[in-house]
Structures are given as C-alpha cells and as structure tokens.
Amino acid sequence: MSNNRERDLVLAPNEYAFISDQTKGNVITYVGPYKTSMANTDQPVFFNKKNKTFDACSLEEAIKTFATAPEGWYIVLKNPSINGKQPQVGTSNTSSELQIGRKVNLPGPCFFSLWPGQMAQITEGHHLRSNEYLIVRVYEEEQARKNWDNAVMTPQNTNPENIGEEGKTGEINAEELSMGQLLVIHGNNVSFYIPPTGVEVLKDKTGNYVRKAVTLERLEYCILLDEDGNKRYVKGPAVVFPQPTERFVEKQGSRKFKAIELNENSGIYVKVIAPYTENEQTYKVGDELFITGKDQMIYYPGPEHALVKYGEQEIYHAVAIPHGEGRYFLNRNTGKIGLQKGPCMFLPDPREAVIVRRILTPKQTKLWFPGNEEALIYNNRLQEISDRQQEKLLQDKTKKKGKIPPIQQKQALIDMELSADEETAIEGIMSNTFDRKNDMTKPRMLTLNNKYEGAVTIDLWTGYAVLVTSKTGERKVIAGPQTYLLEYDETLQGVELSTGTPKTDDQTLRTVYLRVLNNKVSDVIRAETKDFCDIDISVSYRVNFTGDKDKWFNVENYVKFLTDHLRSVLRNSLKQFTVSDFYANGIAIVRDLILGERAEDGKRKGWLFQENGMHIYEVEVLGLKILDKDIERLLFQTKHHEIRKNIELSNRQKELVFTKEVEGLNQEMAVTKSETHQINLELEKVEIAKAMEVELAKIDSDFKTKKEALEAQLKEQQQQLEINRLRLEQEKENQSLQLETAQHLLEQRLQGLKAEVDAVVKKAAAISPDLIAALQAFGDKALAEKMAETMAPLSIIGGKSVVDVFANLVKGTKLERVLNLAIEDKEDNATLGNE
Secondary structure, three states, X not given: OHHHHHOEEEEOOOEEEEEEEOOOOOXXXXXXXXXXXXXXXXXXXXXXXXXXXXXXXXXXXXXXXXEEEOOOEEEEEEOOEOOOOOOOOOOEEOOOOEOOOOEEEEEOOEEEOOOOOOEEEEEEOEEOOOOEEEEEEEOOHHHHHHHHHHOEEEEOOOOHHHOOOOOOXXXXXXHHOOOOOEEEEEOOOEEEEEOOOOEEEOXXXXXXXXXXXXXXXXXXXXXXXXXXXXXXXXXXXXXXXOOOOEEEOOEOOEOOEEOEEOOOOEEEEEEEOOOEEEOOEEEOOOOEEEEEOOOOOEEOOOOOEEEEEEOOEOEEEOEEEOOOOEEEEEEOOOOOEEEEEOOEEEOOOOOOEEEEOOOOOHHHHHHHOOOOHHHHHHHHHHHHHHHHHHHHHHHHHHHHHOOOOHHHHHHHHHHHHHOHHHOOEEEOOOOEEEEEOXXXXXXXXXXXXXXXXXXXXXXXXXOEEEXXXXXXXXXXXXXXXXXXXXXXXXXXXXXXXEEOOOOEEEEEEEEOOEEOOOXXXXXXXXXXXXXXXXXXXXXXXXXXXXXXXXHOOOOOOHHHHHHHHHHHHHHHHHOOOOHHHHHHHHHHHHHHHHHOOOOOOOOOOOEEEOOOOEEEEEEEEEEEEEOOHHHHHHHHHHHHHHHHHHHHHHHHHHHHHHHHHHHHHHHHHHHHHHHHHHHHHHHHHHHHHHHHHHHHHHHHHHHHHHHHHHHHHHHHHHHHHHHHHHHHHHHHHHHHHHHHHHHHHHHHHHHHHHHHHHHHHHHOOOOOHHHHHHHHHHHHHHHHHXXXXXXXXXXXXXXXXXXXXXXXXXXXXOHHHHHHHHHXXXXXXXXXXXX
C-alpha cells in the first residue's frame, strides 16, 4: 500500500477515483482530467455495493470510468445528491450530502462520475414490438406521480392513435398511483419506453425485461389465471396482454392451445363447474355434457366447463365396426353389457356407455382358435395386464381406507371403478379437467391382433405392384404410386425371387412386392466359345413390366425364369465365335443379341417375355472373363503385340498425313505468295499507268492554264496600252488646251499690265527716275512670279524647269535681266545656307 500512496494519481477524461484521507476519514472524489501526488495518509478505496463499505484497494483498482448512458439508454442512480449535482470535472470534490435509500432514473445521453456511496445501473431502453409488453412497479408513489409525464414513451407506428384505449398505459391517472402498484406497458401502443423516477421495470423469471405477449391465430386460444383464482379465456385471432395480476397457463412450455375440432363421429365429455345459460337453456353446477360435432364443430373451452378425461383420452372417437364384426359396451347405469353389430360408426355416450373388451381364458382360446398361438399369447398378455391393474387398485384402496377383508375385495374393485368423482380436478392444457381412472374401460373384448382393428393399408411406391386375391376368387394387380386398403377377405399373393450371382434356387427371397419399373437383375453366364474356351459374362438387365397387368404375376420366380432363358440364348450364340473374336466384340454381340440391332431411329426393341409381360429394355455387360489363364495370357500377348503394331502403324500413318498436310500447306503457301506477288506487280503497273495519266493530265492542265493566263495577260496588256495611249492623247489634249488657255491668259495679263504700265507711266511722268526704276523692278518681279506659277504645268510636260521655260519665254525682253538677277540671288543664298 505504501508504494501505491507514493505514486502520482493521474486521471484521464471520463475517469474518477475515491481517495480516503486516513487522518480525517473523508473520502474525496478526484475527477479527470486531473493529476495529483498521493500523500502518505491518502488511501485509494472503492465502494463495496454488497457490504455498503469503502474497502481499500490499489491505485489502479480505485480508478473507475464515468457512468455513461448513450441515446436510448438510462441510468438508475441510487442515493442521489440532495442538490442533484455530480462531482465537478477536472478537480477534487469533497463528499456531498446524499439522499440515502432513494433512486432516480436518468435517461441518456448523460455521463458523470459518482459520489462516494452512490450506485449506478446502466440499462438499455426497452424496445417493444407490437406483441411484447413490460410490467412496471411503482416503488415510490410521490416521485412516480411527480415524474409520470417525464417517462420516455414513443408511440408504436403500427397503432399510434390507440394510446389511451381502455386498459392501456395512456389512460392511467398519475394522481392515483400507489406504492407497489403494477402496470402493464403494451407494445401495440408503445414502441420504446424508459421509466420515470419512482417507477421500475420488473424482470421475468428468465431475467428479461421485455415479455412476449401471446399471438393467437384462428382456432387458437389461451388461458390467463388471476391471483383471485379466476381464469380468463381469450380466442384468436388476437394479441393477448395479461393484466398485472394475471399469468398465462402453460403446459409443456406452450401458452396457446388449439381449439378442439369435432365431427359427427367425435365428441368431448365435460362437467359444468359454474352455472350458465346458453341457447335459452340453463345449466347448473354438476351437470355433465357430451358435446359432439353434431352440436358444435369447433369447441373452445370456457370457465364454465371442466374436461373429464379417462387417462390421457380427451376426445372420444367413434369406432368403425365393419360388416360381420361387433363391439361390446357396458351401460354404466344398469351394468348391462350389450352388443353393437356392424356395419356402423359407433360413438358411445361416455355418460352412459363404455366400450369393453372380453378376455378369453386359455382354454377358450385353444378351443375356439385351434393352432393360433398368436391369439393365445395375446389373450394371456391382456390377462396379465388386467391382474396387475386390479392388484394396484387394491393396494391404492388399502392405503386410503386400511386393509379390506378378502370377501370385500371384489366389491371394492367395483366401487373404485365407478367412483370416478373421487379424483381431484387438475389443470389441463385446454380447461379445467377431471382426471378419472380408466379402469372402467379395462379390456373386455377379444383382440387377436392390432391389424384386425382397422383396414390393412398398402402404400405402393412408384415402380412397385402387388397381386391382391380374395376368398371369392377375385384377382387384381395394383400398381403404384397409390395407397390401397385391403378388403376384409383380401390377401396379398407372394412371389419368390432368386438371389445371389449367378442366380440360383438355393437362396430365394419371399415378397409380395413386385418391382415393375426400372428393375435391375444381375447375373453371371458361363459359356463356351467355338474354340472350346470357357468365358464368364457378367451382365445386368434393366427390366420393365409392360402390357396386361394381370400377367405380371404369372411367373412365380421371374428372376430365375429370365436368367435361365437368356443363359441358354447366350451360350448358343457364343458357340459361333472364337475366343479372340468374342473377347474383342463381346459387349456389342451380347447387346445386339438381347436388345436387337438399332433401328433407323437409333432405338433397340429389347427382349419381351410374353408369359408375364417382362421387357428387357437395356443390358449392361459388366465384364468378360476367360477362365483359362494360359489362353487369356496368350490372347493378351497377341492383343498387346497387335496393339503395339497398330499404334506404330497409326503413328506412321499420322506422320505421313502430317507430312502431306505440311507439304501441301507449304505448296499452297508458295503458290499463294507467288500469286500475291504477281497481283502486287499488276497492281503496281496499274498504279504507275494511273500516275502517268494523272501527271499528263496535270501537265496539260498547267499548259492550258498558263496559255490561257498568257493570252489573258496579252489581252490585258494590249488593253492597257490602248488605255495608256488614249490617256496620253487625252492628257496631251488637256495640256494643249491648258497651254493655249495659259497663253491667252498671259497675253491678257500682259495686255493688262501693259495698259497699267502705260497708265502708270502717264501718271508718273513727274516721278523721279529712281522711283520708276524701283517700281519697274517690283513689277518685273511680280510678273515673273505670276508667270512662273502659270508656266509650272508647261515645264512638267516639257521635262524642263519652270525657270528654263520662263527664260525661253521672256528671252529678248526686259524681264530676262530681272530673271537672271533673281537666279543669281537664289544661288547665292543656297551657297550661304550650305556653308
């Protein structure tokens, strides 16, 4: 413990631990995530739920996980805190004051650590199907009333509108809840349930919370027993939920029972245990009724009836009495034994009549049925059973009333047989019952064998037949599949079948059943060949019986009949073959001999025996065995040598065929390749010719195109030359016109200027010569500018500058000097500019 106290306490999230302070006695709750160092006085403890004490433990054992309830679960918390709070996460918590002895139900999702002294039980919410239910109990009425509406109760989708029906959970008044009250939560109304605080769900005897209701189909019912002793019978179809104080009556693990089906030849014996009225008829307690199918075809037990049984007999059935037979019956009221003769269906009323058996003494049996040991043994056995029953009855009676004098023993037996009312009523599977001794029906009737109590039934399977004969001489064959009931005087005719291989008469099988379909007969035939060699032939015949059914049983031992005849046939046929020939083709020989050769449709006709309709439709040769070992060895050696040579020959033939095929394929490949090459050359020639044609066509097309282009270009150039000529002529005419126009304008200008000069001269006669020279120079300069401007088009046409044209024009005039001076000034200015 010291080691544990010295260690650090490290708590992860969702973990807590109780640590006891040994100096003060306090228990502190540490809640993760948290880490602390343990002092020497700190002791890890855990709460012992059984002893309600804090026991010391190791540090690892003290660490616990939170009480966690996910969605759909709930926590039953015992000893909750007064303030309703749980220890705080991530710190140490001193103890809180608890409500000791109380418990609360907390539905999920929730998780928390516990205070010291608290206990938590995590339980899954209760999912209910429509045929399931819960039983809940109020353990604290004040909390139940307060929290009743806090219960988690999900309506069942299949029947959500029925919550609140009579007797269901929704109708409960919370104010009327009381301590210890039991309630039933029905699954056909609630699909999910978590109880509120103050209410707990009870477990059944197997430890399950959810209980199964009883689903009744038609013709089914169940019985519910209340705590007050009353029973409730419920008929199907229904889903039966018990009341809180009820429980289902069970027998052999079953809680539901079948209704009793009755017919005109069956009935039940009941006793009235409670008064009731039905169909305007009143029944009082103690009345006994025998209800048959004539009165009620389907019987459901009720609380008013108790079933009277003798032993295990519940339903009384009529006895079929055939013609020529009878049954004894005892009248319980008068003690008279009567005889009921057949044919009839005899259903005695158990209130008055009981069928009895008559046991014959050994002397009577030997006298009436001489040589019938079976009847003697059977009657002796019945007598022994009767003696033991009487002895047991006397012992039981002695134990109850003391010893009985021998003189009174016989009367005591009679009293016990008739005092059925002394038996105590016990609970049965269908209703209240009176279980009575069956000594009233002790054997009083001769019974030779069980087979004489009903018709003999023959169940014939597919492929089998029997021969039925009667004492009147009638004879008929019955073939399966079917069930045949033998008449009282009918018997089955037997046949004998040889067994073993080969088939012999030493061991035969006696039977009444003849297999007429897919029968299989095996045999071994020893025969001699043409060269006196013995061979054993193992065969298996497939046999059907066809044609008239009355012939099938004409041969008592059809196996011996078949094998003997075919042995003779095969032996005679084998004498015609040598051992080597037969051994090589024996199977085909045997099949062709027995089944015949194949017809055009591929079928064989088989072998038909007219005597009994037996048809062999298939034969299997299982083996051919040569009895002489030397001959067999020589034959095998010869065959081996022959097989070896045949294999070598076959291999050479295969090689030759292979070589021929290979060479033929090579030749075909060469021819094919040559033909392919020739075809490729022809195709290449064709392609070259086509290519040449294409090239020639392209050249011709290009030539024509270029020729047409040149012709078009020539025409275009000619047209262009003509256009240029016309344009030049037009320009020449235009220039001539402009020159003439300019000449006329110049002349006009000169005339105007001359007129102006003359006018000026006339006006400026009084002006000094210098002024005149200046004006003249100015006029000459202006004239020169105007003429240069006018002469520009002429200089362009003539290919000369304007100055040259103007110089030629004014040559010999006064303007020539002015023009020369202007040219010189211009050249001087250009030279100065370049410098």
